[in-house]
Amino acid sequence: MQPKVAVYDLGAMPTTFDFAVYAVIAKTLGYDLIHFAVTGMAQWKYPPEIGWRRWANICIPLCKLAGIKFSVGPQMEGDVLAYGTGAVEKVYKKTGKIEKLKPVYEYHKSGYVTITMRESFRNKWRDSNRPEWAKVAEYLMRRGEEVMVMEECEMQPLALEERLAIYCNAKMNLAVGNGPMVLCWLSEAPYLTFQLPKGPEKDYRALVEQWDRLKFPIGSQLSFRNSMQEIVWGPDDADVIIERYEKLIGTKSYGVDGVDAEANAVVSNTGN
Numbered sequence: 001m002q003p004k005v006a007v008y009d010l011g012a013m014p015t016t017f018d019f020a021v022y023a024v025i026a027k028t029l030g031y032d033l034i035h036f037a038v039t040g041m042a043q044w045k046y047p048p049e050i051g052w053r054r055w056a057n058i059c060i061p062l063c064k065l066a067g068i069k070f071s072v073g074p075q076m077e078g079d080v081l082a083y084g085t086g087a088v089e090k091v092y093k094k095t096g097k098i099e100k101l102k103p104v105y106e107y108h109k110s111g112y113v114t115i116t117m118r119e120s121f122r123n124k125w126r127d128s129n130r131p132e133w134a135k136v137a138e139y140l141m142r143r144g145e146e147v148m149v150m151e152e153c154e155m156q157p158l159a160l161e162e163r164l165a166i167y168c169n170a171k172m173n174l175a176v177g178n179g180p181m182v183l184c185w186l187s188e189a190p191y192l193t194f195q196l197p198k199g200p201e202k203d204y205r206a207l208v209e210q211w212d213r214l215k216f217p218i219g220s221q222l223s224f225r226n227s228m229q230e231i232v233w234g235p236d237d238a239d240v241i242i243e244r245y246e247k248l249i250g251t252k253s254y255g256v257d258g259v260d261a262e263a264n265a266v267v268s269n270t271g272n
Helices: 019-028 048-066 085-095 130-142 160-168 179-185 201-213 238-249 261-271
Strands: 005-009 033-037 069-073 113-117 147-151 172-176 191-194 229-232
Touching: 005 019, 019 033, 019 048, 019 085, 019 179, 033 048, 048 069, 048 160, 113 130, 130 147, 130 238, 147 160, 160 179, 172 179, 172 238, 179 191, 179 229, 191 238, 229 238
Parallel strands: 005 033, 033 069, 113 147, 113 172, 172 191, 191 229
Antiparallel strands: none
16 A cells, blocks of 8 residues: 655745644644655755755654654655645644644653743844843742743754753743744643734734735634643733733643643542
């Protein structure tokens, strides 16, 4: 029996974290293999040398995290899938399921809060507002939280399995919309992501157009999210971040999988 193949054309499709959507959709729809067709390297986002580096550091590890095999070679027959955020939402609504990225809980600690900073050579208006995030970090430390500040790491990337392990073992993961946060969006790791820029009107218009192209317009939420996952369609101002954090976290104690530990204790006692 011939394997069911999804083709990802490196000459036309980006080697960004958007590939995570492609891999998850392929796994959900029962594909056996993703074939990377080497027809060149797409240059419409960045030069080829960056593309090849991202392919090795992002796309290949994501196949493993999605639990799907891959091959590399010339163009071949197969299906071409979508990789926009709206595409994974559409698949979930059609099939009633999503094969999320495999959780990674093997890490030497848990219960901290991460802040992932975006500072990219592309679309600078999407970068993190560092002075506001510094206020958030100070607030969290006053609450007694351990805070782990992480960079998006374009030039010295953190291995994806390690990054996902950090996110899976966190009490909460905070960030503006950036590539690595798709690891949270497509797994059970908790997250609050802040999607709207604060600044010139043209930046806001650009973001509206971007999400419209992805068929996931502003205001949307992923239907398969858990209770500790939320996209906040607001700027990364400290007061906005803190307000949403307090609303979601409150005073409860949550485990690394985002489950209410107090509620779990009640269930366990009842079972005895």
